[in-house]
Amino acid sequence: MPNPPPHRRPHRDDLAIAAAGLVGGLLLWSFGLYNSPALERGPLVLLPLLAMCAAEVMRRTAQPWALLLACAALAGDQMTGSLLVTVLMFTDVVYAAVMYGPPRTVRAVPVVSVTVTVAGTLTVLAALRTPVALLLGVTLGLVTIGPAFTGVVTRTHRDAAAAERLRADQTRLLAEVDRVQAVTAERNRVARELHDVIANHLSAAALHSTAALAGDDPAADRAALRVVRENATQGLTEMRRLIGLLREGVTDDPAPPRASTGSPPSSSGPTPRAPAPGCVSPSGTTARRPARCPRPSNWPPTASCRNPSPTP
Known part of the structure; x- marks a missing residue:
């Protein structure tokens, strides 16, 4: 204790x-x-x-x-x-x-109190041979046994309360450690996802740029450059999204946003993302916030997401 x-x-x-x-x-x-x-x-x-x-x-x-x-x-x-x-x-x-x-005194005092009370009562009773000697034993017990066992009970409750406070502090510390570990694991997961996404887009851009440099067909080169640009734009968008999640601490749903199906959003649904930099919305306005440009099913890009300036 x-x-x-x-x-x-x-x-x-x-x-x-x-x-x-x-x-x-x-x-x-x-x-x-x-x-x-x-x-x-x-x-x-x-x-x-x-x-x-x-x-x-x-x-x-x-x-x-x-x-x-x-x-x-x-x-x-x-x-x-x-x-x-x-x-x-x-x-x-x-x-x-x-x-x-000290603990030795705590253990000895009640035992000594009981021993002294019993011995004193028996001694006086043997000397006087009268029941009045029992009153002396009761008085001696109130003076010695009473405070000794009262102290034992009080100290036991005090030590139990101290142990409960210590246990509560340890539980709180363990909960804090678990929280920190969970946050660290979530951040590591998002970092791995960021690495995988960016590496995927950069690898695709590198392969297509290599093919464009090695080929002599202008049409194939333009198509390769379009793919390179698309992967670079998507990589930047994914990187901005994941960095925003890390900055805001919102990592509950780190799945990448899906491409738009082309259907108009409902009034009760979420607000659609703005097009990525370099993409022009159907109304002709340039996006201010970075977001993923919807990937068309075929190339060249459609009017909903086209390069404002002609590709050289």
Whole structure:
């Protein structure tokens, strides 16, 4: 179980508890309110009170030494008349030993508390041989077993909450890693598609340009040049489209746009793409946005997509 980092300086709450206990003990002593008036020793009862206040100051920073000092202070308090404030502060030190102490202290305090309570009750019962000794056992259990097991339960819940927070942080980090990997894989896929498309068009353009350079037929050369131009235009269009998808982060449907069938778009359908640069729309206006020019079924190009200037 994760443990809180050790405190190097006394906590302000511990200082406040010690100050309040000191003031309360002085008030009880000034009014002569002792737990055992028969054992009253005057100002000597203040020494265990001061020792218990010192243990309260160290309740977070010096466990189990604060608990050992509190046990010695409680023993001295019982022999000098006993103040209620001293006993209450002892229970708080026992609780703090389980809450803030090392794991060995956490395991030992409940066991020792039960052992001391049972042994003390049996000893007093054997000595006095009266049921009144059971009341001493109940009181001893409230002072030792009660705060010890309360601290165990509280620390268990605290450690469970810390473990759940850590698990939630790890889950969030794993989800972020998965998201980054998914984005990277999608970008790599689009990059591969870009490479394949551009390589396909450039290969076709290179083959036809080689055929045009090697041939002597002007008509065949013009047809080859038209194919080269078409592949270059389509390659640029595909490259612009894929780069736009990467820039906008829209990679859900990276399929290339299909050629237009020639049917007029419906009013509810998507807006048709503008022709690619170098293509003229049927209305005669030149396109502003790059898009794929529809591929005709035969050459030379139709009126819907023709070269504005004559091909040399």
